[in-house]
Amino acid sequence: MRIKIISAGRAMARTLGIAALLATPVxxxxxxxxxxxxxxxxxxxxxDLVNTMKSFTRALGVRCEFCHVGEGDLANFDFPSDKKVRKVKARVMLQMVAAINGEYLSRIKDDEHHMPEVSCITCHRGKQMPEF
Ligand code: HEC
Ligand code: HEC
Known part of the structure; x- marks a missing residue:
């Protein structure tokens, strides 16, 4: 389970691309x-953790404080805290994405669908809440 998730994280980081350029100062x-x-x-x-987090901010169009306790300088954030319910929901979302990719999309892999995968942006498309 954990292995599938790290690869989901890497894939998300890869889709991000631009984050790599910004990652160093943050x-x-x-x-x-x-x-x-x-x-x-x-x-x-x-x-990998930072790239995964940046992929969340981009996919939802939010900043770190959307899920984490803190404001301003990231050095003063309480990242381990689970006080914000959005962080707790984001964990469920991570598990959901891992299940969709690992347990379902992996089963339809064929010549035309080499690496079918969803990530946060597939549904959220830059919005805090997906719009249907
Ligand atoms: C959409 C919600 C969300 C956003 C936005 C987000 N995070 Fe996170 N973050 C999480 C979740 C969920 C975890 C815990 C993952 C787990 O339990 O495996 C986490 C964990 C972390 C941790 C590890 C904390 C610890 O000690 O356990 C750090 C550091 C972190 N995030 C940094 C950031 C930074 C920096 C940003 C902004 C660039 C950010 N996060 C944006 C949801 C988010
Ligand atoms: C299959 C579609 C789908 C994917 C993929 C998805 N989400 Fe969501 N997400 C939703 C839906 C639908 C809701 C709204 C549920 C509701 O009505 O409260 C939601 C809600 C959330 C919320 C709560 C927002 C709020 O304002 O309370 C967070 C945080 C979130 N998603 C983070 C993520 C992250 C991080 C990822 C990637 C790991 C992700 N989602 C991937 C469909 C998706």
């Missing part, structure tokens, strides 16, 4: 150790 203000990962692998590289 990364300096983000802790090097993580204390409350329940879905992402505990041993995830900081780079």
């Amino acid at each position: 990364r300096g203000q983000i802790p090097n150790e993580f204390f409350n990962l329940k879905v992402l692998p505990e041993e995830i590289a900081k780079r």
Whole structure:
């Protein structure tokens, strides 16, 4: 389960592309150790975690504080806190995406559908709530 999720995270980071250019300055203000990962692998590289987080902000059109407690300088954020319900919901979303990709789309892989995969942006399309 965890392995599938890290690859989902990497795929999300890859789709992001542009984040790699912006990642370095932000990364300096983000802790090097993580204390409350329940879905992402505990041993995830900081780079992969940051890219995954940036993919969330882009997919939902929000900033870090949408899910995390804090404002202004990222160095003062309480990232491990689960106080914001959106963070808790985002965890469920991560599990949902991993299930869609790992348990379902993987079963329709064929010559025409090499790597069918959904990510946050597939539904959210830059919006906090998907619009139907
Ligand atoms: C849509 C919600 C959402 C947004 C936006 C978001 N995060 Fe997260 N973040 C999460 C979730 C969910 C987790 C916990 C993942 C888990 O449990 O495996 C997390 C975990 C983290 C952690 C690890 C905390 C710990 O010690 O366990 C850091 C650091 C972090 N995020 C940084 C950021 C940064 C920096 C941004 C902005 C670029 C950001 N996040 C934007 C949802 C979000
Ligand atoms: C299959 C479509 C789909 C995908 C993929 C998806 N979401 Fe969602 N998400 C939804 C729907 C639908 C809702 C709204 C549920 C509701 O009405 O409260 C939602 C709600 C949310 C919310 C709560 C927003 C709020 O304002 O309370 C967060 C946070 C969120 N999604 C994060 C994510 C993240 C992060 C990802 C990628 C890991 C993701 N979603 C992928 C469909 C999706």
